Amino acid sequence: MHSHHWPHQSFTAPFTTTGRSALVRPPPWHYAGWLLNVAFRFDALAAMPLVPDAVGRPVGTGCVHFADWQACTDGHELLDPVLSQYRETIVVLEVERPDGSRCMYCPAIWVDQDISMVRGLLQGWPKKMGSTWLTRSLPLDHPAAVPLRRGSKLGASLAVKDRRLFEAHAEFTGQPGRPLGFLTQATIGAVGWADLRQPEQFPELALVKPDIVARTGGCWHEVSACLRMASHPGEDIGLLGDLVVEDASAGWLGLTVAGARDA
Template sequence: MDKTFASFTAPFTASGRAALVPPPPWHYAGWLINVGVRLDTTHGAELVPARLGRLTGKGCIHFADWQATTDGSELLDPVYSQYRETIVITEIERPDGSLYNYCPFIWVDQDISLLRGLLQGWPKKLGTTHMTRSLPIDHAAAAKIKAGNRLGASLSVKERRLIEAKLTLTGRPGQPLGFLTNKVVGAVGLPDLTRPDAPPRLHWVLPDIRDKVASDWHDAEASLAVLPHPVEELSLLGTPEVIGASVGWLGMSVAGATPLPE
């Protein structure tokens, strides 16, 4: 790339202003609904390469309503900062016995977030997430954090409903789940169109996360349904069994990535 061109990603222009994604750090804050699940590991080898590790059977489905920024300018033009996504997290055991998280599936409704995710090794595709917002007022429509209040979340991909979740707050303290508990290994790799017969060689990275802050997590009872889909392969994880749920708020910054230790 010519050094006179400032773009971090395409479109490549001298100013870099039109680039879809500027370089990190990327700052995120959001509202999360987390449903911890036990997953079938029978088809784990079809999702996780053996040299990376194996599924342990523990995982989480996150529904997230984010806003993100680089220098704060996106917060003044929210169409560039706001998005929602559904994240499937699986716990993996590395060949050396260490535990990490891995994301085999994730769907988002914003192209900026999609490309940021691919750069980090998150396999983002387009999908539509809807989720109940909790607002800090005591009103029937606010879904305030208190025992008995109910929340819902859903994911649709290509106009087909794929995941549905329903939660009831218990009033008890909750636990961080899924990617809130351990670093997520990213799988980075793009095909080479000069060799269309060869799949990309993946390499593994860990996010360089800084300035992580979180609210208290609030416990919930949850039910989860995964629906058939003609293309998506979420069924490789079987029928998820709910083992816990929580809701709350998270902030963090991504400064870059580092190679996963061998």
């Protein structure tokens, strides 16, 4: 039985004629946040199970982003911050595509807000629940503000199902930093939804990339960083093995996602 003629007004479930309770509104989605970016090297062959063949092959470089975001659609969420604020940890791997070009692919990402989770799944970012904590830099000359100058220290962590998975410590060098990870190249995601009418079949995947129409900020500050990834019984990201830090930066970023395109 199909009910697609019912005049609901919901972009995502729950589907109602008012659309008021829909978890996610249609794009554009506006994001602004504070990020700690840690680029690393890893064993490229070990990452093969994490990347679809149609995307390409891992080249052995990647990045973990710890992010403290604020997001909105028409701005009403900013008056009720529980709808707009969240933190997440993003892992992206650099991939060589079949045509020889390079991109990023997101095999894992953890978030603490259901709205962000569904927005991510629609973009092919495989979001799961996790608890991210990240030291903020505030525009004050004060010991608790972590001012953007040499010697200021910050940290970040991710826990998934009560087990700490990532931990990072960093210190500002006083030098300009670089954009890293998904800040440097288009990031491809895989979208696929199971159909319980055919539980014996796995979903067909569609490769998409977000349509980013505006970007601001990105004045990155160099940090020296160390990164530790612990083993986890329910996460495949441990297949990457030992991560060797290559570069790190921190700063603010704003961007707008208007939709997605085939990758």
